[in-house]
Amino acid sequence: xxxxxxxxxxKVAGVTILAATVIAALMSLSNWLLTVPDGREAVSVxxxxxGLGVVGxxxxxxxxxxxxxxxxxxx
Numbered sequence: 001x002x003x004x005x006x007x008x009x010x011k012v013a014g015v016t017i018l019a020a021t022v023i024a025a026l027m028s029l030s031n032w033l034l035t036v037p038d039g040r041e042a043v044s045v046x047x048x049x050x051g052l053g054v055v056g057x058x059x060x061x062x063x064x065x066x067x068x069x070x071x072x073x074x075x
Contacts, residue, residue, distance in 0.1 A: 030058070
């Protein structure tokens with residue numbers, strides 16, 4: 001018979017939901033920072049730098065996730 005560690009399963013589910021929420025919030029934040037506001041011709045330099053910084057953080061999260069999923073990197 002298979003023994004399931006339900007507490008571990010709940011931890012994984014909770015971390016997955018939290019990570020998905022954080023990624024969605026970061027994507028929304030970067031979109032808001034990089035979108036030209038109404039009545040303006042362009043995005044300010046500070047907003048562009050912040051928006052690209054948020055995109056950079058998301059790329060780091062992506063690379064870390066790939067590192068965790070690909071067993072080749074775990075020598």
